[in-house]
Amino acid sequence: NAGVTQTPKFQVLKTGQSMTLQCAQDMNHEYMSWYRQDPGMGLRLIHYSVGAGITDQGEVPNGYNVSRSTTEDFPLRLLSAAPSQTSVYFCASSPTGAGGLDTQYFGPGTRLTVL
Amino acid sequence: QQPVQSPQAVILREGEDAVINCSSSKALYSVHWYRQKHGEAPVFLMILLKGGEQKGHEKISASFNEKKQQSSLYLTASQLSYSGTYFCGTKGYGGATNKLIFGTGTLLAVQP
Numbered sequence: 001n002a003g004v005t006q007t008p009k010f011q012v013l014k015t016g017q018s019m020t021l022q023c024a025q026d027m028n029h030e031y032m033s034w035y036r037q038d039p040g041m042g043l044r045l046i047h048y049s050v051g052a053g054i055t056d057q058g059e060v061p062n063g064y065n066v067s068r069s070t071t072e073d074f075p076l077r078l079l080s081a082a083p084s085q086t087s088v089y090f091c092a093s094s095p096t097g098a099g100g101l102d103t104q105y106f107g108p109g110t111r112l113t114v115l
Numbered sequence: 116q117q118p119v120q121s122p123q124a125v126i127l128r129e130g131e132d133a134v135i136n137c138s139s140s141k142a143l144y145s146v147h148w149y150r151q152k153h154g155e156a157p158v159f160l161m162i163l164l165k166g167g168e169q170k171g172h173e174k175i176s177a178s179f180n181e182k183k184q185q186s187s188l189y190l191t192a193s194q195l196s197y198s199g200t201y202f203c204g205t206k207g208y209g210g211a212t213n214k215l216i217f218g219t220g221t222l223l224a225v226q227p
Contacts, residue, residue, distance in 0.1 A: 031211070033213075035217070040219065040220075042217050042218050043202060043204075045217070048213075050211050050212070050213070059216065096212055103147075103159040103162075104147070106157050
């Protein structure tokens, strides 16, 4: 199993550009989520999904869109990039069915810089 | 709301002990601990349930005080490999089953 994969690993954007961060998992996990990591702020939840066709907002959803058309993929879209979105983005997945006790598996991350 | 971790950073010598605390303003169902090495993804350490259960992982253990909405991670006889940033992830009641809110992180540096 490849686990959770993310592409690209690095990206530089100009203010106002749009892009999609890709996330895929091959573990048949129902739950997937996106976090951003900034110095001193820890990991903050952007959006999450409990299954195909179902998404919801996390703590910091503004400026980001998500969709979940398949169990495997959970892309994160930046509609109009801003310097405040410079961060490291992690995608995570976990199985369901154990009352919230399941481990979250993280992807390797995407380092995004917005100029 | 994001749980608060303390201390923000700690420097140890090999063999010394450390305690990392995680405090939430909300009622908690479970607390999860993760460790992140520099430049890598967070990796799962352990899960604690309500009821004050203690879990162990190598020489790392943790406790969870449901009434105080706090959890503590105990690292004993620290090793160089323990260096990294530690995050607590909290699960409240209601909402999505697997939804975790992570804390602000504690940077641990173990020196020879």
